[in-house]
Amino acid sequence: MKILGMSGSLRSDSHNSKLLKFSLERLSSKVQYCEYSIANLNLPLFNEDIENSKGIPPKVYKLAQSIKDSHAIFISTPEYNKNLSGVLKNALDWTSRVKPQPWKGKPIIILSAASGQSGGERAQYSLRQCLIPFDPVLFFAPEITVPDASNAFDEDDAPKSKIIREKIDRQLSNLEPYLV
Numbered sequence: 001m002k003i004l005g006m007s008g009s010l011r012s013d014s015h016n017s018k019l020l021k022f023s024l025e026r027l028s029s030k031v032q033y034c035e036y037s038i039a040n041l042n043l044p045l046f047n048e049d050i051e052n053s054k055g056i057p058p059k060v061y062k063l064a065q066s067i068k069d070s071h072a073i074f075i076s077t078p079e080y081n082k083n084l085s086g087v088l089k090n091a092l093d094w095t096s097r098v099k100p101q102p103w104k105g106k107p108i109i110i111l112s113a114a115s116g117q118s119g120g121e122r123a124q125y126s127l128r129q130c131l132i133p134f135d136p137v138l139f140f141a142p143e144i145t146v147p148d149a150s151n152a153f154d155e156d157d158a159p160k161s162k163i164i165r166e167k168i169d170r171q172l173s174n175l176e177p178y179l180v
Helices: 015-030 048-054 058-069 086-095 121-134 162-179
Strands: 002-007 035-038 072-077 107-113 144-146
Touching (some): 107 162
Parallel strands (some): 107 144
């Protein structure tokens, strides 16, 4: 069982990367023969001139192949100016150019951690809108949002909130039928 994680933040101490890793490790501890990897989203900015002159970059093909080979995908997005991050949008734009479309039918769990009180709800909404053309299987509830992210994780990088951990477990349960 292969699970792909994607963090919309490139920051080394990213709260979204912590949330993503916690969720992936939680899944791998509950599902037998489950392995996960975290995608590298440090891609060149999407530019059709690059695509037309040099083709789709190898890093993008590698990401698209990882998406295609995965049984499910976890995406954790920060909220930048009430939207998903540019890093994540850029990865979606590039992978939209790969045919056949690697996202089609893939189960996706969306997570977010942000400094504000909403915990990234608006970023999740905008991410869902961006994913619709890819025709994946999106899980809408419960929303996994981590507000006040800089104070939300313990020394082991686990969410302090029991409610957030329970929401993660509920989403993992939603995913189970797709992992057979």
